[in-house]
Amino acid sequence: MNNYMPTGGIEWSQDWDPTTKLAIKVTRHLHAEKSPYQQIDFFESETYGTFFTLDGLMMVNEKDEFVYHEMITHVAMATNPNIKKVLIIGGGDGGTAREIGRYKTIEHIDMVEIDERVVRLCQQYLPVTAGHLDKDERIQLLFTDGLEFIKNTPDNTYDLILVDSTDPIGPGEGLFSREFYNNCYRALAEDGILINQHESPYYDFHVHGMKRAHLRLNELFPVVKVYQYHMPTYPSGHWLFGFASKKYDPLKDQNREWWESLNMTTRYYNSDIHRGAFMLPNFVMEKMK
Amino acid sequence: MNNYMPTGGIEWSQDWDPTTKLAIKVTRHLHAEKSPYQQIDFFESETYGTFFTLDGLMMVNEKDEFVYHEMITHVAMATNPNIKKVLIIGGGDGGTAREIGRYKTIEHIDMVEIDERVVRLCQQYLPVTAGHLDKDERIQLLFTDGLEFIKNTPDNTYDLILVDSTDPIGPGEGLFSREFYNNCYRALAEDGILINQHESPYYDFHVHGMKRAHLRLNELFPVVKVYQYHMPTYPSGHWLFGFASKKYDPLKDQNREWWESLNMTTRYYNSDIHRGAFMLPNFVMEKMK
Numbered sequence: 001m002n003n004y005m006p007t008g009g010i011e012w013s014q015d016w017d018p019t020t021k022l023a024i025k026v027t028r029h030l031h032a033e034k035s036p037y038q039q040i041d042f043f044e045s046e047t048y049g050t051f052f053t054l055d056g057l058m059m060v061n062e063k064d065e066f067v068y069h070e071m072i073t074h075v076a077m078a079t080n081p082n083i084k085k086v087l088i089i090g091g092g093d094g095g096t097a098r099e100i101g102r103y104k105t106i107e108h109i110d111m112v113e114i115d116e117r118v119v120r121l122c123q124q125y126l127p128v129t130a131g132h133l134d135k136d137e138r139i140q141l142l143f144t145d146g147l148e149f150i151k152n153t154p155d156n157t158y159d160l161i162l163v164d165s166t167d168p169i170g171p172g173e174g175l176f177s178r179e180f181y182n183n184c185y186r187a188l189a190e191d192g193i194l195i196n197q198h199e200s201p202y203y204d205f206h207v208h209g210m211k212r213a214h215l216r217l218n219e220l221f222p223v224v225k226v227y228q229y230h231m232p233t234y235p236s237g238h239w240l241f242g243f244a245s246k247k248y249d250p251l252k253d254q255n256r257e258w259w260e261s262l263n264m265t266t267r268y269y270n271s272d273i274h275r276g277a278f279m280l281p282n283f284v285m286e287k288m289k
Numbered sequence: 290m291n292n293y294m295p296t297g298g299i300e301w302s303q304d305w306d307p308t309t310k311l312a313i314k315v316t317r318h319l320h321a322e323k324s325p326y327q328q329i330d331f332f333e334s335e336t337y338g339t340f341f342t343l344d345g346l347m348m349v350n351e352k353d354e355f356v357y358h359e360m361i362t363h364v365a366m367a368t369n370p371n372i373k374k375v376l377i378i379g380g381g382d383g384g385t386a387r388e389i390g391r392y393k394t395i396e397h398i399d400m401v402e403i404d405e406r407v408v409r410l411c412q413q414y415l416p417v418t419a420g421h422l423d424k425d426e427r428i429q430l431l432f433t434d435g436l437e438f439i440k441n442t443p444d445n446t447y448d449l450i451l452v453d454s455t456d457p458i459g460p461g462e463g464l465f466s467r468e469f470y471n472n473c474y475r476a477l478a479e480d481g482i483l484i485n486q487h488e489s490p491y492y493d494f495h496v497h498g499m500k501r502a503h504l505r506l507n508e509l510f511p512v513v514k515v516y517q518y519h520m521p522t523y524p525s526g527h528w529l530f531g532f533a534s535k536k537y538d539p540l541k542d543q544n545r546e547w548w549e550s551l552n553m554t555t556r557y558y559n560s561d562i563h564r565g566a567f568m569l570p571n572f573v574m575e576k577m578k
Contacts, residue, residue, distance in 0.1 A: 013312075019336045025308040047308045047492070064491075067570070202353075202521050203336070230519065230527040230570070232491050237526025238519040268570040276568025279561040281356070281519070 012043055014058055016235035017203040022058075024048065030125055035117040037171045042125045048233065050125055052093070054118070055170055058233050060093045062128055069095035069129070070269040071229045071277070072241055076160050076193045077103055078259035078274055079243075079250045083159040084108070087187070089146035089175060090197075091164030092118030094130035100162070101136045102264060109139045110158075112150075114171050116143040147174040150183040157187050163196035168209045176209060181216045191247040198226055201284040202236035210240060214288045217244040225250060226288065227277035229268065240284075251278060301332055303347055305524035306492040311347075313337065319414055324406040326460045331414045337522065339414055341382070343407070344459055347522050349382045351417055358384035358418070359558040360518045360566070361530055365449055365482045366392055367548035367563055368532075368539045372448040373397070376476070378435035378464060379486075380453030381407030383419035389451070390425045391553060398428045399447075401439075403460050405432040436463040439472040446476050452485035457498045465498060470505045480536040487515055490573040491525035499529060503577045506533040514539055515577065516566035518557065529573075540567060 013023040030042040030050070042052045049062030060068075073096060077083060084107040088096050092113040100106055111133075113119055119141065122130035133139060142149065161184050166172035174180055175196075184194050196217070199209035217224045221244035231239040243250050256271045302312040319331040319339070331341045338351030349357075362385060366372060373396040377385050381402040389395060400422075402408055408430065411419035422428060431438065435454075450473050455461035463469055464485075473483050485506070488498035506513045510533035520528040532539050545560045 017336055019314040019334060021312045023302075023310045023312060045308060047306055066572075202519075228519070230491075230517070230525075232525035232527055236519075236521035238521055267572045270568075270571055272568040273570055276565035279559075279565025281557040281562055282559050283355075283556045 012045075012053075014053070014056060014235075017205065020203070022233070022235075031121060033117065033121070035115050037115045040115075040117060040121060042121060051233075052122065052126065054166055057167065059166070060095060060122075060126065060129055061233055062126070064231060064233055065093075065095050065129055067229055067231050067268045068239075069099045070266050071227070072096055072162055072164060072195055072197075073099035074259070074266065074269040075227065075241070075243060075250055075274055075277070076162075076195050078255055078271070079248050079253050080159070080191065080193060081105065081255055081258045083193070085158050085160075086110070087112065087153075087158045087161045089150070089161065089163050089165065090114075090172070091162065093122045093126060094119065094133045096162055096164045097136070097139055098129060098132050101132060101139065103262075106138060109136075110142060111139055112142045112144060112146045114143070114145050119143070145174075147177075147180055150180060150187055153183065153187040155186050156189050159189050159192055161188060161192070161194045163194065165197045167199070167206070168212065176212050176216070178216055178219070181220055185220045185246075188246060191245075193243065193245040193248060194221070196242045196244070198240035198242040200234065200236050200239050201287055202238050206235060207287055211288065213242055217242055221245060223247070223249050225278055226280065226284070228280060228284070229277055251275060301334075301342075303342070303345060303524075306494065309492070309524075311522070311524075320410060322406065322410070324404050326404045329404075329406060329410060331410060340522075341411065341415065343455055346456065348455070349384060349411075349415060349418055350522055351415070353520060353522055354382075354384050354418055355556045356518055356520050357528075358388045359555050360516070361385055361451055361453060361484055361486075362388035363548070363555065363558040364516060364530070364532060364539055364563055364566070365451075365484050367544055367560070368537050368542050369448070369480065369482060370394065370544055370547045372482070374447050374449075375399070376401065376442075376447045376450045378439070378450065378452045378454065379403075379461070380451065382411045382415060383408065383422045385451055385453045386425070386428055387418060387421050390421060390428065392551075395427060398425075399431060400428055401431045401433060401435045403432070403434050408432070434463075436466075436469055439469060439476055442472070442476040444475050445478050448478050448481055450477060450481070450483045452483065454486045456488070456495070457501065465501050465505070467505055467508070470509055474509045474535075477535060480534075482532065482534040482537060483510070485531045485533070487529035487531040489523065489525050489528050490576055491527050495524060496576055500577065502531055506531055510534060512536070512538050514567055515569065515573070517569060517573070518566055540564060
């Protein structure tokens with residue numbers, strides 16, 4: 001066990017809080033670029049395969065991206081099989097669009113990513129998440145600000161909105177604002193569902209984002225729940241999504257039979273974890289009161 | 290976010306796998322000692338309060354010890370309220386004995402810890418877990434090898450055995466052996482339950498321990514299940530316990546009403562997470578096949 005970087009190498013690290021960091025030995029720094037929006041880096045590593053960071057924060061790696069992308073997608077789909085029109089805000093790596101695209105019942109996917117360079121670089125370096133983006137004709141790529149896009153979206157446009165954002169700093173900050181959620185609510189159909197990246201209950205910085213997102217959703221939607229999953233390369237590994245909806249409840253309305261009839265191969269999600277993920281520790285529920 | 294160790298300080302770190310480490314800025318190295326069994330260190334930190342390590346591995350810290358100690362204890366207790374006689378193997382920090390001691394229905398707790406120095410130092414530096422050890426008269430401290438102890442334990446002695454071990458290296462290795470589990474089975478009453486530290490499904494080293502523990506339990510017990518929880522300071526934060534039993538099933542036999550009638554204050558465990566924790570991701574189930 002005690003053979004970390006025995007032969008040298010390059011160390012990548014991310015601060016998880018002001019006194020904690022995760023460090024990963026990388027074999028190659030594949031790409032570094034400053035886009036108009038953020039610093040973008042791609043690395044190659046033994047344990048995680050290829051991974052990329054935005055402003056130094058781990059976004060996606062080949063080892064555990066499936067956890068995040070399955071959990072942002074299948075909970076909503078198994079709750080309402082009639083979802084046809086989907087908006088993804090962010091998610092430039094393509095993983096969320098890949099998972100939602102697995103449903104043949106989906107007719108259209110708008111993917112609104114502010115930073116085209118993220119998409120183009122993921123297409124080059126991370127085919128596992130972005131490889132299908134130019135192959136699925138239902139996907140419309142829109143390189144614009146999600147905040148502006150949703151402001152100009154007509155009422156009742158989408159059955160499902162997936163907010164696949166970064167932390168509430170930098171380009172992701174507006175995606176935690178009241179105005180943004182108001183417009184999402186408006187743009188959703190009468191039985192619409194919104195899933196949002198809901199930060200984490202462990203370190204203070206993420207607890208703040210979690211509380212903020214939860215407060216906003218609670219002001220608007222009749223159904224607001226939070227579900228958790230294990231995402232080891234995000235700070236603390238304890239990560240959350242919000243499920244906000246105008247009509248459907250993810251537990252009462254779970255359509256287990258329909259979802260299982262699809263025979264979809266998944267590595268994290270299943271019909272049981274759909275339920276189990278909503279069963280939260282007391283300290284998480286208390287922090288959201 | 291990017292202000293890790295802005296003013297210097299001492300860095301403690303643990304290798305999570307050969308290419309990954311977690312580093313924590315500590316404010317004081319409170320104690321260092323080599324016992325006959327292992328290296329023992331205590332540190333003070335801003336985020337985690339006091340924590341201690343054995344052979345360099347994080348054991349217990351004040352920020353998240355409640356997760357581990359509640360989850361090792363309450364699942365079994367809420368399954369069989371008639372548990373009276375408990376054996377703890379390891380658990381020198383006292384946290385498991387503290388949680389089990391909260392049940393007035395428990396009559397006797399044998400706590401078998403190979404290394405007396407761990408207990409004495411935790412009594413000095415970590416009163417949050419060890420402070421009650423000399424106050425609860427039901428607790429019998431036995432400083433001896435758990436492997437030898439269980440070999441010499443008569444049949445049908447305990448209602449519950451809690452294996453609160455380190456990783457399967459060093460003093461903890463024997464606690465993952467077939468002989469050890471055979472003796473645990475024998476020492477358990479006819480409706481006995483065994484809970485064991487079951488490693489993690491993420492990094493290869495821990496996956497190996499997880500498979501080994503699971504195989505051993507499956508050879509012996511009619512009921513074998515695994516449950517998960519979020520333990521951010523253990524490698525990957527995705528950690529498991531095994532539930533092995535001669536009779537009771539943790540889901541079918543959960544006595545929710547009895548447990549809730551106790552009005553016990555907990556920070557992680559509750560009657561819902563009792564169920565949710567057994568709902569495992571596909572990749573975890575597949576690795577245990």
